[in-house]
Amino acid sequence: MWFMYAISWIAFIIIAICLTISVAAGMYYVAELIEEYTTVAKRIIRFILTTVTCLNILLVLFETQFTWTLCSIGILSNLIYFFILADFPVIGFLSPTFIFSMILLVIHHYFAFSFFNNNYYPFPEILAYFTIFVWMIPFCFVLSLSANDYVLPQYSEPQRTHYNDDTILNNGGDVVTNYFRKRAKNFGLLSFMRSVQDSILPTRNKKF
Structure with a gap:
Protein backbone atom coordinates (compact mmCIF):
# COMPACT_ATOMS: atom_id res chain seq x y z
CA MET A 1 0.00 0.00 0.00
CA TRP A 2 2.80 2.44 0.83
CA PHE A 3 4.38 1.85 -2.60
CA MET A 4 1.26 2.98 -4.51
CA TYR A 5 0.89 5.90 -2.11
CA ALA A 6 4.44 7.04 -2.97
CA ILE A 7 3.76 6.52 -6.69
CA SER A 8 0.62 8.66 -6.42
CA TRP A 9 2.61 11.53 -4.91
CA ILE A 10 5.23 11.26 -7.67
CA ALA A 11 2.45 11.36 -10.28
CA PHE A 12 0.88 14.37 -8.53
CA ILE A 13 4.20 16.26 -8.62
CA ILE A 14 4.65 15.45 -12.32
CA ILE A 15 1.11 16.66 -13.10
CA ALA A 16 1.68 19.86 -11.10
CA ILE A 17 4.92 20.58 -12.98
CA CYS A 18 3.22 19.96 -16.35
CA LEU A 19 0.30 22.23 -15.43
CA THR A 20 2.68 24.97 -14.30
CA ILE A 21 4.64 24.79 -17.55
CA SER A 22 1.41 24.79 -19.57
CA VAL A 23 0.06 27.85 -17.75
CA ALA A 24 3.38 29.69 -18.16
CA ALA A 25 3.48 28.86 -21.88
CA GLY A 26 -0.11 30.06 -22.27
CA MET A 27 0.63 33.31 -20.45
CA TYR A 28 3.69 33.84 -22.62
CA TYR A 29 1.66 33.33 -25.79
CA VAL A 30 -1.19 35.61 -24.66
CA ALA A 31 1.29 38.34 -23.59
CA GLU A 32 2.86 38.22 -27.06
CA LEU A 33 -0.57 38.51 -28.68
CA ILE A 34 -1.46 41.51 -26.50
CA GLU A 35 1.88 43.13 -27.37
CA GLU A 36 1.17 42.71 -31.10
CA LEU A 152 6.27 55.07 -28.42
CA PRO A 153 7.04 58.21 -26.40
CA GLN A 154 5.17 61.45 -26.93
CA TYR A 155 7.20 63.77 -24.77
CA SER A 156 10.32 63.74 -22.69
CA GLU A 157 11.36 65.65 -19.63
CA PRO A 158 14.60 67.62 -19.96
CA GLN A 159 17.47 65.71 -18.50
CA ARG A 160 21.23 65.91 -18.77
CA THR A 161 23.34 63.06 -20.03
CA HIS A 162 26.96 62.19 -19.61
CA TYR A 163 27.60 62.58 -23.36
CA ASN A 164 28.97 66.09 -23.15
CA ASP A 165 30.56 66.07 -26.60
CA ASP A 166 27.37 65.21 -28.48
CA THR A 167 25.02 68.16 -28.87
CA ILE A 168 22.12 65.97 -30.01
CA LEU A 169 22.18 63.81 -26.91
CA ASN A 170 22.40 66.87 -24.70
CA ASN A 171 19.11 68.09 -26.11
CA GLY A 172 16.48 67.52 -23.40
CA GLY A 173 13.69 67.13 -25.95
CA ASP A 174 15.27 64.15 -27.73
CA VAL A 175 12.47 61.66 -27.13
CA VAL A 176 14.03 58.91 -29.22
CA THR A 177 17.20 58.81 -27.12
CA ASN A 178 15.24 58.71 -23.88
CA TYR A 179 12.92 56.07 -25.31
CA PHE A 180 15.65 53.62 -26.22
CA ARG A 181 17.44 54.32 -22.95
CA LYS A 182 14.31 53.37 -21.03
CA ARG A 183 13.68 50.36 -23.24
CA ALA A 184 16.64 48.70 -21.59
CA LYS A 185 14.67 48.65 -18.33
CA ASN A 186 11.54 46.66 -19.12
CA PHE A 187 9.62 45.22 -16.20
CA GLY A 188 6.69 43.63 -18.04
CA LEU A 189 5.56 40.06 -17.67
CA LEU A 190 6.74 39.17 -21.17
CA SER A 191 10.18 40.66 -20.50
CA PHE A 192 10.44 38.65 -17.28
CA MET A 193 9.47 35.44 -19.09
CA ARG A 194 11.98 36.11 -21.84
CA SER A 195 14.73 36.65 -19.29
CA VAL A 196 13.78 33.39 -17.55
CA GLN A 197 13.75 31.63 -20.91
CA ASP A 198 17.21 32.94 -21.79
CA SER A 199 18.60 31.93 -18.41
CA ILE A 200 17.05 28.44 -18.23
CA LEU A 201 16.79 27.15 -21.77
CA PRO A 202 20.04 26.49 -23.64
CA THR A 203 20.84 28.66 -26.63
CA ARG A 204 21.69 27.16 -29.98
CA ASN A 205 24.80 28.48 -31.69
CA LYS A 206 24.93 28.31 -35.45
CA LYS A 207 27.93 26.53 -36.92
CA PHE A 208 29.42 27.86 -40.12
Missing part, protein backbone atom coordinates in the same frame (compact mmCIF):
# COMPACT_ATOMS: atom_id res chain seq x y z
CA TYR A 37 -2.57 43.46 -31.12
CA THR A 38 -3.07 46.15 -28.49
CA THR A 39 -6.25 47.53 -30.07
CA VAL A 40 -7.95 44.13 -30.08
CA ALA A 41 -6.74 43.48 -26.52
CA LYS A 42 -8.26 46.79 -25.39
CA ARG A 43 -11.62 45.82 -26.88
CA ILE A 44 -11.53 42.41 -25.23
CA ILE A 45 -10.66 43.89 -21.82
CA ARG A 46 -13.46 46.45 -22.21
CA PHE A 47 -15.89 43.64 -23.03
CA ILE A 48 -14.74 41.67 -19.97
CA LEU A 49 -15.10 44.77 -17.79
CA THR A 50 -18.64 45.41 -19.03
CA THR A 51 -19.61 41.76 -18.55
CA VAL A 52 -18.21 41.56 -15.00
CA THR A 53 -19.96 44.84 -14.07
CA CYS A 54 -23.28 43.46 -15.30
CA LEU A 55 -22.66 40.21 -13.42
CA ASN A 56 -22.09 42.24 -10.23
CA ILE A 57 -25.53 43.80 -10.66
CA LEU A 58 -27.13 40.41 -11.35
CA LEU A 59 -25.36 39.02 -8.29
CA VAL A 60 -27.24 41.44 -6.08
CA LEU A 61 -30.55 40.62 -7.73
CA PHE A 62 -30.33 36.81 -7.71
CA GLU A 63 -28.12 36.13 -4.67
CA THR A 64 -29.80 37.75 -1.70
CA GLN A 65 -27.04 36.72 0.72
CA PHE A 66 -24.48 38.93 -1.01
CA THR A 67 -24.23 42.31 0.68
CA TRP A 68 -24.53 45.62 -1.15
CA THR A 69 -21.18 46.63 0.26
CA LEU A 70 -19.30 43.77 -1.40
CA CYS A 71 -21.01 44.26 -4.76
CA SER A 72 -20.56 48.05 -4.59
CA ILE A 73 -16.81 47.63 -4.05
CA GLY A 74 -16.70 45.33 -7.09
CA ILE A 75 -18.59 47.84 -9.27
CA LEU A 76 -16.44 50.74 -8.03
CA SER A 77 -13.28 48.76 -8.80
CA ASN A 78 -14.53 48.14 -12.33
CA LEU A 79 -15.23 51.83 -12.82
CA ILE A 80 -11.64 52.62 -11.83
CA TYR A 81 -10.44 49.94 -14.26
CA PHE A 82 -12.38 51.74 -17.00
CA PHE A 83 -10.35 54.89 -16.29
CA ILE A 84 -7.11 52.87 -16.48
CA LEU A 85 -8.30 51.28 -19.73
CA ALA A 86 -8.80 54.72 -21.30
CA ASP A 87 -5.01 55.15 -21.61
CA PHE A 88 -4.33 51.52 -22.54
CA PRO A 89 -1.67 50.22 -23.21
CA VAL A 90 -0.02 53.01 -21.19
CA ILE A 91 -0.29 52.18 -17.48
CA GLY A 92 1.04 54.74 -15.00
CA PHE A 93 2.09 52.84 -11.90
CA LEU A 94 2.39 56.04 -9.86
CA SER A 95 -0.84 57.59 -11.10
CA PRO A 96 -3.58 58.20 -8.50
CA THR A 97 -6.00 56.03 -10.50
CA PHE A 98 -3.70 53.00 -10.48
CA ILE A 99 -2.84 53.40 -6.79
CA PHE A 100 -6.54 53.74 -5.90
CA SER A 101 -7.34 50.60 -7.92
CA MET A 102 -4.71 48.64 -5.96
CA ILE A 103 -6.18 49.88 -2.68
CA LEU A 104 -9.65 48.82 -3.83
CA LEU A 105 -8.28 45.41 -4.82
CA VAL A 106 -6.98 44.84 -1.28
CA ILE A 107 -10.28 46.06 0.21
CA HIS A 108 -12.22 43.82 -2.17
CA HIS A 109 -10.21 40.80 -1.02
CA TYR A 110 -10.82 41.69 2.64
CA PHE A 111 -14.60 42.02 2.27
CA ALA A 112 -14.80 38.89 0.10
CA PHE A 113 -12.89 36.77 2.62
CA SER A 114 -15.02 38.18 5.45
CA PHE A 115 -18.24 37.45 3.58
CA PHE A 116 -17.37 33.84 2.72
CA ASN A 117 -16.09 33.30 6.24
CA ASN A 118 -19.51 34.25 7.64
CA ASN A 119 -21.66 32.66 4.91
CA TYR A 120 -21.34 29.08 3.74
CA TYR A 121 -20.79 28.50 0.03
CA PRO A 122 -19.27 25.46 -1.70
CA PHE A 123 -15.63 25.82 -2.64
CA PRO A 124 -16.29 25.85 -6.45
CA GLU A 125 -18.65 28.83 -6.00
CA ILE A 126 -16.11 30.68 -3.86
CA LEU A 127 -13.42 30.00 -6.45
CA ALA A 128 -15.77 31.17 -9.21
CA TYR A 129 -16.41 34.48 -7.42
CA PHE A 130 -12.74 35.22 -6.85
CA THR A 131 -11.80 34.19 -10.38
CA ILE A 132 -14.44 36.23 -12.21
CA PHE A 133 -15.13 39.18 -9.91
CA VAL A 134 -11.76 39.74 -8.19
CA TRP A 135 -8.85 38.30 -10.19
CA MET A 136 -9.83 38.25 -13.88
CA ILE A 137 -9.52 41.96 -14.73
CA PRO A 138 -6.30 42.64 -12.77
CA PHE A 139 -4.83 39.53 -14.42
CA CYS A 140 -5.67 40.98 -17.84
CA PHE A 141 -3.81 44.17 -16.96
CA VAL A 142 -0.84 42.14 -15.69
CA LEU A 143 -0.65 40.34 -19.03
CA SER A 144 -0.79 43.73 -20.76
CA LEU A 145 2.26 45.14 -18.98
CA SER A 146 4.53 44.00 -21.80
CA ALA A 147 2.62 46.18 -24.26
CA ASN A 148 3.27 49.15 -21.96
CA ASP A 149 7.03 48.73 -22.52
CA TYR A 150 6.74 49.16 -26.28
CA VAL A 151 4.62 52.31 -26.42
Whole structure:
Protein backbone atom coordinates (compact mmCIF):
# COMPACT_ATOMS: atom_id res chain seq x y z
CA MET A 1 0.00 0.00 0.00
CA TRP A 2 2.80 2.44 0.83
CA PHE A 3 4.38 1.85 -2.60
CA MET A 4 1.26 2.98 -4.51
CA TYR A 5 0.89 5.90 -2.11
CA ALA A 6 4.44 7.04 -2.97
CA ILE A 7 3.76 6.52 -6.69
CA SER A 8 0.62 8.66 -6.42
CA TRP A 9 2.61 11.53 -4.91
CA ILE A 10 5.23 11.26 -7.67
CA ALA A 11 2.45 11.36 -10.28
CA PHE A 12 0.88 14.37 -8.53
CA ILE A 13 4.20 16.26 -8.62
CA ILE A 14 4.65 15.45 -12.32
CA ILE A 15 1.11 16.66 -13.10
CA ALA A 16 1.68 19.86 -11.10
CA ILE A 17 4.92 20.58 -12.98
CA CYS A 18 3.22 19.96 -16.35
CA LEU A 19 0.30 22.23 -15.43
CA THR A 20 2.68 24.97 -14.30
CA ILE A 21 4.64 24.79 -17.55
CA SER A 22 1.41 24.79 -19.57
CA VAL A 23 0.06 27.85 -17.75
CA ALA A 24 3.38 29.69 -18.16
CA ALA A 25 3.48 28.86 -21.88
CA GLY A 26 -0.11 30.06 -22.27
CA MET A 27 0.63 33.31 -20.45
CA TYR A 28 3.69 33.84 -22.62
CA TYR A 29 1.66 33.33 -25.79
CA VAL A 30 -1.19 35.61 -24.66
CA ALA A 31 1.29 38.34 -23.59
CA GLU A 32 2.86 38.22 -27.06
CA LEU A 33 -0.57 38.51 -28.68
CA ILE A 34 -1.46 41.51 -26.50
CA GLU A 35 1.88 43.13 -27.37
CA GLU A 36 1.17 42.71 -31.10
CA TYR A 37 -2.57 43.46 -31.12
CA THR A 38 -3.07 46.15 -28.49
CA THR A 39 -6.25 47.53 -30.07
CA VAL A 40 -7.95 44.13 -30.08
CA ALA A 41 -6.74 43.48 -26.52
CA LYS A 42 -8.26 46.79 -25.39
CA ARG A 43 -11.62 45.82 -26.88
CA ILE A 44 -11.53 42.41 -25.23
CA ILE A 45 -10.66 43.89 -21.82
CA ARG A 46 -13.46 46.45 -22.21
CA PHE A 47 -15.89 43.64 -23.03
CA ILE A 48 -14.74 41.67 -19.97
CA LEU A 49 -15.10 44.77 -17.79
CA THR A 50 -18.64 45.41 -19.03
CA THR A 51 -19.61 41.76 -18.55
CA VAL A 52 -18.21 41.56 -15.00
CA THR A 53 -19.96 44.84 -14.07
CA CYS A 54 -23.28 43.46 -15.30
CA LEU A 55 -22.66 40.21 -13.42
CA ASN A 56 -22.09 42.24 -10.23
CA ILE A 57 -25.53 43.80 -10.66
CA LEU A 58 -27.13 40.41 -11.35
CA LEU A 59 -25.36 39.02 -8.29
CA VAL A 60 -27.24 41.44 -6.08
CA LEU A 61 -30.55 40.62 -7.73
CA PHE A 62 -30.33 36.81 -7.71
CA GLU A 63 -28.12 36.13 -4.67
CA THR A 64 -29.80 37.75 -1.70
CA GLN A 65 -27.04 36.72 0.72
CA PHE A 66 -24.48 38.93 -1.01
CA THR A 67 -24.23 42.31 0.68
CA TRP A 68 -24.53 45.62 -1.15
CA THR A 69 -21.18 46.63 0.26
CA LEU A 70 -19.30 43.77 -1.40
CA CYS A 71 -21.01 44.26 -4.76
CA SER A 72 -20.56 48.05 -4.59
CA ILE A 73 -16.81 47.63 -4.05
CA GLY A 74 -16.70 45.33 -7.09
CA ILE A 75 -18.59 47.84 -9.27
CA LEU A 76 -16.44 50.74 -8.03
CA SER A 77 -13.28 48.76 -8.80
CA ASN A 78 -14.53 48.14 -12.33
CA LEU A 79 -15.23 51.83 -12.82
CA ILE A 80 -11.64 52.62 -11.83
CA TYR A 81 -10.44 49.94 -14.26
CA PHE A 82 -12.38 51.74 -17.00
CA PHE A 83 -10.35 54.89 -16.29
CA ILE A 84 -7.11 52.87 -16.48
CA LEU A 85 -8.30 51.28 -19.73
CA ALA A 86 -8.80 54.72 -21.30
CA ASP A 87 -5.01 55.15 -21.61
CA PHE A 88 -4.33 51.52 -22.54
CA PRO A 89 -1.67 50.22 -23.21
CA VAL A 90 -0.02 53.01 -21.19
CA ILE A 91 -0.29 52.18 -17.48
CA GLY A 92 1.04 54.74 -15.00
CA PHE A 93 2.09 52.84 -11.90
CA LEU A 94 2.39 56.04 -9.86
CA SER A 95 -0.84 57.59 -11.10
CA PRO A 96 -3.58 58.20 -8.50
CA THR A 97 -6.00 56.03 -10.50
CA PHE A 98 -3.70 53.00 -10.48
CA ILE A 99 -2.84 53.40 -6.79
CA PHE A 100 -6.54 53.74 -5.90
CA SER A 101 -7.34 50.60 -7.92
CA MET A 102 -4.71 48.64 -5.96
CA ILE A 103 -6.18 49.88 -2.68
CA LEU A 104 -9.65 48.82 -3.83
CA LEU A 105 -8.28 45.41 -4.82
CA VAL A 106 -6.98 44.84 -1.28
CA ILE A 107 -10.28 46.06 0.21
CA HIS A 108 -12.22 43.82 -2.17
CA HIS A 109 -10.21 40.80 -1.02
CA TYR A 110 -10.82 41.69 2.64
CA PHE A 111 -14.60 42.02 2.27
CA ALA A 112 -14.80 38.89 0.10
CA PHE A 113 -12.89 36.77 2.62
CA SER A 114 -15.02 38.18 5.45
CA PHE A 115 -18.24 37.45 3.58
CA PHE A 116 -17.37 33.84 2.72
CA ASN A 117 -16.09 33.30 6.24
CA ASN A 118 -19.51 34.25 7.64
CA ASN A 119 -21.66 32.66 4.91
CA TYR A 120 -21.34 29.08 3.74
CA TYR A 121 -20.79 28.50 0.03
CA PRO A 122 -19.27 25.46 -1.70
CA PHE A 123 -15.63 25.82 -2.64
CA PRO A 124 -16.29 25.85 -6.45
CA GLU A 125 -18.65 28.83 -6.00
CA ILE A 126 -16.11 30.68 -3.86
CA LEU A 127 -13.42 30.00 -6.45
CA ALA A 128 -15.77 31.17 -9.21
CA TYR A 129 -16.41 34.48 -7.42
CA PHE A 130 -12.74 35.22 -6.85
CA THR A 131 -11.80 34.19 -10.38
CA ILE A 132 -14.44 36.23 -12.21
CA PHE A 133 -15.13 39.18 -9.91
CA VAL A 134 -11.76 39.74 -8.19
CA TRP A 135 -8.85 38.30 -10.19
CA MET A 136 -9.83 38.25 -13.88
CA ILE A 137 -9.52 41.96 -14.73
CA PRO A 138 -6.30 42.64 -12.77
CA PHE A 139 -4.83 39.53 -14.42
CA CYS A 140 -5.67 40.98 -17.84
CA PHE A 141 -3.81 44.17 -16.96
CA VAL A 142 -0.84 42.14 -15.69
CA LEU A 143 -0.65 40.34 -19.03
CA SER A 144 -0.79 43.73 -20.76
CA LEU A 145 2.26 45.14 -18.98
CA SER A 146 4.53 44.00 -21.80
CA ALA A 147 2.62 46.18 -24.26
CA ASN A 148 3.27 49.15 -21.96
CA ASP A 149 7.03 48.73 -22.52
CA TYR A 150 6.74 49.16 -26.28
CA VAL A 151 4.62 52.31 -26.42
CA LEU A 152 6.27 55.07 -28.42
CA PRO A 153 7.04 58.21 -26.40
CA GLN A 154 5.17 61.45 -26.93
CA TYR A 155 7.20 63.77 -24.77
CA SER A 156 10.32 63.74 -22.69
CA GLU A 157 11.36 65.65 -19.63
CA PRO A 158 14.60 67.62 -19.96
CA GLN A 159 17.47 65.71 -18.50
CA ARG A 160 21.23 65.91 -18.77
CA THR A 161 23.34 63.06 -20.03
CA HIS A 162 26.96 62.19 -19.61
CA TYR A 163 27.60 62.58 -23.36
CA ASN A 164 28.97 66.09 -23.15
CA ASP A 165 30.56 66.07 -26.60
CA ASP A 166 27.37 65.21 -28.48
CA THR A 167 25.02 68.16 -28.87
CA ILE A 168 22.12 65.97 -30.01
CA LEU A 169 22.18 63.81 -26.91
CA ASN A 170 22.40 66.87 -24.70
CA ASN A 171 19.11 68.09 -26.11
CA GLY A 172 16.48 67.52 -23.40
CA GLY A 173 13.69 67.13 -25.95
CA ASP A 174 15.27 64.15 -27.73
CA VAL A 175 12.47 61.66 -27.13
CA VAL A 176 14.03 58.91 -29.22
CA THR A 177 17.20 58.81 -27.12
CA ASN A 178 15.24 58.71 -23.88
CA TYR A 179 12.92 56.07 -25.31
CA PHE A 180 15.65 53.62 -26.22
CA ARG A 181 17.44 54.32 -22.95
CA LYS A 182 14.31 53.37 -21.03
CA ARG A 183 13.68 50.36 -23.24
CA ALA A 184 16.64 48.70 -21.59
CA LYS A 185 14.67 48.65 -18.33
CA ASN A 186 11.54 46.66 -19.12
CA PHE A 187 9.62 45.22 -16.20
CA GLY A 188 6.69 43.63 -18.04
CA LEU A 189 5.56 40.06 -17.67
CA LEU A 190 6.74 39.17 -21.17
CA SER A 191 10.18 40.66 -20.50
CA PHE A 192 10.44 38.65 -17.28
CA MET A 193 9.47 35.44 -19.09
CA ARG A 194 11.98 36.11 -21.84
CA SER A 195 14.73 36.65 -19.29
CA VAL A 196 13.78 33.39 -17.55
CA GLN A 197 13.75 31.63 -20.91
CA ASP A 198 17.21 32.94 -21.79
CA SER A 199 18.60 31.93 -18.41
CA ILE A 200 17.05 28.44 -18.23
CA LEU A 201 16.79 27.15 -21.77
CA PRO A 202 20.04 26.49 -23.64
CA THR A 203 20.84 28.66 -26.63
CA ARG A 204 21.69 27.16 -29.98
CA ASN A 205 24.80 28.48 -31.69
CA LYS A 206 24.93 28.31 -35.45
CA LYS A 207 27.93 26.53 -36.92
CA PHE A 208 29.42 27.86 -40.12
